Amino acid sequence: MIKSENIAGSMDRFFISKIRYIFQNYAVALVLIAIVILVSLYSHSFLTIQNFDNILKQISVIGILSCGMTLVIISGGIDLSVGSIVSLAGVIVINQVNTMGVLPAIIVTLGTGALLGAISGLILAKIKGRLGEAFIITFGMMSVIASLTMIYSGGIFQQGSGTGLFGKIGLGVAPVIIFIVIIVITQFLLTNTPLGRVIYFLGGNIEATSMSGINVSFYRVMVFTLNGITAAAAAIVLTSRVGAASPAAGTGYELDAIAAVVVGGVSLSGGRGSMINTVLGVVVMGVLGNALNIMNISSYPQNIIKGIIIILAVGIDIWNKNRQWKV
Amino acid sequence: MHEFALEMMDITKVFPGVKALDKVNFNVKKGEVHALVGENGAGKSTLMKILDGVYSSYDGEIRINGEKVLLRDTNDAKKNGISLIFQEFNLIPSLSVAENIYLGRLESNKLGVLNWKRIKESAADLFQALGFNISADAIVENLSIAEKQMVEIAKALSINARIIIMDEPTAALTQSEILKLFKIIRELKCKGVTIIYISHRLEEIFEITDTTTVLRDGQIIDTVKTCNTSKAEIIEKMVGRSIDREFPVCQKEIGETILEVKDLIRKDVLKEINFNLRAGEILGISGLVGSGRTELARTIFGADAVDSGELKIKNKVVRIYSTLQGKKNSVALVPEDRKDQGLVVNFSVLLNMTICNLKKVTFKNLILNKRKEKLVCGEYIKKLGVKTPSMQQKCINLSGGNQQKIVLAKWLFADADILILDEPTRGIDVGAKFEIYLLMHEMVKTGKSIIMISSELPEVIGMSDRILVMSEGKVKGCFEKKDINPELIMKAAIG
Ligand SMILES: Nc1ncnc2c1ncn2[C@@H]1O[C@H](COP(=O)(O)OP(=O)(O)OP(=O)(O)O)[C@@H](O)[C@H]1O
Ligand SMILES: [Mg+2]
Numbered sequence: 001m002i003k004s005e006n007i008a009g010s011m012d013r014f015f016i017s018k019i020r021y022i023f024q025n026y027a028v029a030l031v032l033i034a035i036v037i038l039v040s041l042y043s044h045s046f047l048t049i050q051n052f053d054n055i056l057k058q059i060s061v062i063g064i065l066s067c068g069m070t071l072v073i074i075s076g077g078i079d080l081s082v083g084s085i086v087s088l089a090g091v092i093v094i095n096q097v098n099t100m101g102v103l104p105a106i107i108v109t110l111g112t113g114a115l116l117g118a119i120s121g122l123i124l125a126k127i128k129g130r131l132g133e134a135f136i137i138t139f140g141m142m143s144v145i146a147s148l149t150m151i152y153s154g155g156i157f158q159q160g161s162g163t164g165l166f167g168k169i170g171l172g173v174a175p176v177i178i179f180i181v182i183i184v185i186t187q188f189l190l191t192n193t194p195l196g197r198v199i200y201f202l203g204g205n206i207e208a209t210s211m212s213g214i215n216v217s218f219y220r221v222m223v224f225t226l227n228g229i230t231a232a233a234a235a236i237v238l239t240s241r242v243g244a245a246s247p248a249a250g251t252g253y254e255l256d257a258i259a260a261v262v263v264g265g266v267s268l269s270g271g272r273g274s275m276i277n278t279v280l281g282v283v284v285m286g287v288l289g290n291a292l293n294i295m296n297i298s299s300y301p302q303n304i305i306k307g308i309i310i311i312l313a314v315g316i317d318i319w320n321k322n323r324q325w326k327v
Numbered sequence: 328m329h330e331f332a333l334e335m336m337d338i339t340k341v342f343p344g345v346k347a348l349d350k351v352n353f354n355v356k357k358g359e360v361h362a363l364v365g366e367n368g369a370g371k372s373t374l375m376k377i378l379d380g381v382y383s384s385y386d387g388e389i390r391i392n393g394e395k396v397l398l399r400d401t402n403d404a405k406k407n408g409i410s411l412i413f414q415e416f417n418l419i420p421s422l423s424v425a426e427n428i429y430l431g432r433l434e435s436n437k438l439g440v441l442n443w444k445r446i447k448e449s450a451a452d453l454f455q456a457l458g459f460n461i462s463a464d465a466i467v468e469n470l471s472i473a474e475k476q477m478v479e480i481a482k483a484l485s486i487n488a489r490i491i492i493m494d495e496p497t498a499a500l501t502q503s504e505i506l507k508l509f510k511i512i513r514e515l516k517c518k519g520v521t522i523i524y525i526s527h528r529l530e531e532i533f534e535i536t537d538t539t540t541v542l543r544d545g546q547i548i549d550t551v552k553t554c555n556t557s558k559a560e561i562i563e564k565m566v567g568r569s570i571d572r573e574f575p576v577c578q579k580e581i582g583e584t585i586l587e588v589k590d591l592i593r594k595d596v597l598k599e600i601n602f603n604l605r606a607g608e609i610l611g612i613s614g615l616v617g618s619g620r621t622e623l624a625r626t627i628f629g630a631d632a633v634d635s636g637e638l639k640i641k642n643k644v645v646r647i648y649s650t651l652q653g654k655k656n657s658v659a660l661v662p663e664d665r666k667d668q669g670l671v672v673n674f675s676v677l678l679n680m681t682i683c684n685l686k687k688v689t690f691k692n693l694i695l696n697k698r699k700e701k702l703v704c705g706e707y708i709k710k711l712g713v714k715t716p717s718m719q720q721k722c723i724n725l726s727g728g729n730q731q732k733i734v735l736a737k738w739l740f741a742d743a744d745i746l747i748l749d750e751p752t753r754g755i756d757v758g759a760k761f762e763i764y765l766l767m768h769e770m771v772k773t774g775k776s777i778i779m780i781s782s783e784l785p786e787v788i789g790m791s792d793r794i795l796v797m798s799e800g801k802v803k804g805c806f807e808k809k810d811i812n813p814e815l816i817m818k819a820a821i822g
Contacts, residue, residue, distance in 0.1 A: 192695050194685040201682060204671035211630060211668045212683045213654030213741070271673060 032284045039291040059286035060175035061238045065257040067186045068230030070278045075223045076203035076270030077134040082231040084145035086250025089235035091153040094245040097166045110232045117228020125217035153247040160243045170241025187275035203270025260285045263313040329393035332357040332521040338387035344716030347373040349545040360522045362532045365542035366756040367728025368714035375492045379411040380404040408489035414727045420468035425450035428482045458507045472499045472664045473616040492523045498754045501782040529558050566758040574789035577768040582606035591636035596622045598800045607771045611791030612780045614820050619800035620780045624747045628660035629653035659743035663750045669734035670722050677718040680704045683741040707736040727754040747778045798822040
């Protein structure tokens, strides 16, 4: 008697765990499908090629930003300064294109991004900070960089000099292609290189990684440097598309990027996730934003909805983590 | 009155890919100390975790004092008077010792304000009664592994349990603390408390237990009165064959000095350490908990900074200021704390195996060669006899002893000339211990050197060519193989 009861019980548990598994791993995809179905019932202009094209272009900039952020978050960190790097890199690139030509300007801009990222990484590595310290330090960096941008630009809108070669970067499908290339590179880096392996280990257990004879400081600086570079790359695409740079262009971008990464299922506590998660997250957040626009929902309620989604995503992540302890 | 304090009937527990327990019948009489022994991965911890409500899904029935009980979570277990000392510690690193001990049952007054003074006092009283020298205010993450173990013991004893389960409580302790623990066990037994005692150190079984149950591959092999059996008999039941010698003999040559440590100082922990290590030598380091053995190992490896002193490796003065430097100078350290320092427990066996020597599994240092990684991992799993359903299994799901084997394996793969082992056989069963000793001999035969820190005196004596005894951060004596005897070492260790 007792036996059969138990077996029935374990069957139940089996199905529950299966459903949970699907829910955990594909929750975001399910949300995406739900949004698409609901909104396409509501509006005919939603499920059109033109709108699809639109969404892709809209998500490229945040998407590129999210690639670097994925590395940082998997390594157990966070970077709030990327939005301000986008602003600074934007005004730098537009000015330098005007004075020194396209390629040198791009190199200088990417270099600036790398340097700023490296500084955050270096401070964090030196003080052996964890996630909490990363929040505070990069928050400080955000303020410093935003002020630098204001000083450098004089606080005014920077106009580009017509279209030219630089304008092509943000034109048509180019941003989407750049986004895809960066996705592929990042994913390859994560799964197929020693650097990627160490990034996971940093997020998994930094102490054990250090005790494995690995120079954790070096790798932490590397991660933040790469993140700075992708932030600068995002700025270049954005600036090229707009044809001008506002010294506040990237304000709030860091939250959009972090949201996309976390909603996609990359764990904020580090060590877990991949570019597949991030791409899913970027697409979901992009489609959601677009859908809300189509439904004429203004930006304040939009932000409330986005905020709730982020909190839910973090909640699910913590719930998953706690569940691991119980079998 | 019912004869048995505990009856576990037809317990079966299946994990994905592993049948950890197969129709286990385990009965424990009231007021006895009952030993549970078996190889790594036999299912001992799993059986005990079921009893503590950690695993709520299993088949079978549990009775306490003859009454059927349901143990769905740790609270159920507590209510039934069961308390478990975890093999893999279950403490919260960022909290103080007192908080950890009374977590989940912190007393507060009517306003919900905690009486910190009372909590601290009762923790301090507890340590006093146990004879453990730990401050109730200390933060757990700053404690050594032995101290963490003592906190675990105190925590389990602070609940007035009727059945106390001790899962390898002595694996991280030295002789003097073990004696204190045994005293406590005897006192508890006088009070009628039932104790289940798991250990891989068979001498302890004979010293402290009344009955012994042997578990092998998830099945009960036998339950006997401890006084009616022998060590050899138990080993044979455990591993299915007899082991006639505890330590293998080794023919080898000891060569030139490979490592020289001169006047090494680290403020407050290491005081003018001098010694050398020769090629092909096994140098044992003995001493009490807190004598500076682990700190010395960490300093040589580069995990901690030196304040002054000189290190010479292969006749060259080296500065080792990071673990990477240590690795580059061919020094490896297998740390004592496998859960926090040895492994990323949430990652797979495969990932943990190659992390110390990623270079060796790449194409031109740039791209990971995943096929080679798997080959390497498979090779070391076989070499050390790691019990795991697959390479993809997360380390946290392996038994304690098997986790320890992975820590050893990952550093063996790093292929260093100077291997420092900090309690290498902690939690490893007799059969596997012998295999590890053979591996150590294989290494020194090829001219490599080993520094072995161990709290198990027989092990240090059985394996070392020379023994360094440390006390209070100083080297208190150095004994050649021919002069080694236990009394001398104990005397030097006490200082
Ligand atoms: N959470 C889990 N998930 C999957 N498998 C597990 C889990 N816990 C234990 N196992 C497996 O169950 C078996 C028994 O493990 P258990 O920890 O009970 O061994 P043990 O007898 O305590 O060994 P040791 O002496 O090494 O501590 C092992 O093969 C182990 O890999
Ligand atoms: Mg165990």
